[in-house]
Amino acid sequence: MSLLPSSVLSHLGINVKDIDRMERFYVNVFGFAVSDRGVRFNGQKVVFMTKSADDHHQLVLLEGRPVAEIFNVVNQISFGLHSLEDLRSAVPLLKANGVEDIVQIDHGNSWSIYFKDPEDNPIEVFVDTPFHTPQPCRGELDLAQSAGSILAQTEALCRSRPDFALRGEWQQAMSQRIQSTLQGGESHA
DSSP, X not given: OOOOSOOOOOOEEEEESOHHHHXXXXXXXXXXXXXXXXXXXTSOEEEEEESOTTOSOSEEEEXXXXXXXXXXXXXXXXXXXXXXXXXXXXXXXXXXXXXOOOEEEEOSSEEEEEEEOTTOOEXXXXXXXXXXXXXXXXXXXXXXXXXXXXXXXXXXXXXXSTTOEEHHHHHXXXXXXXXXXXXXXXXXX
C-alpha cells in the first residue's frame, strides 16, 4: 500500500451549538485570533481562528452541532505548552476564566490538566516531560508543588515502570520506527 506524500497535522474543526460563546472561550482562554468568519454554502456560520500568522486557521468552529446530542465524538482537543511553569500558571488563569473541574494527571511522558470547554468538549493542556514510559500511565499530579518535586516524582514514576527511557532516547527510536514505516517496513492492514 502506498503512503500519501509527507504531511503534518494542520488544523481541527469542531461543530458547535453556540458559535459566539465558543469563539469567546477560545479567544479569552487560549488567545486565538479570528482570521475569518462567514456563512457557508448551506447557511452555517463558520469562524476560522489561529495563533500563528503562518497558519490561516488552526481551529475552525462550525455551527450546527445538535443541541440534544447524546454522545460527543470529540475525545479531546490538546494544547501543548512550553514549560512546567506555564502549566502551573494555567490552573489559576483557567479558574479566573470560570473553568471548573480541572483534573491534573502525571502521564510520565507529560504533565496534563483536563477540563471542558463551554460545550463539554474535553480539553487537555500539557507539557512534555524529559522522560518516556509506555502509555497509558496515570500518576498523581499536584501543580501546587515545586517544579523540582514534580520532576522528581515523575522520574520515580517512570523509572518504576518497564521500558523507561529518557525522552531523547525514545525520540531517536521513534524516528527510526517512522522511517521504517515510510520505507514500507511496517503497516497495519
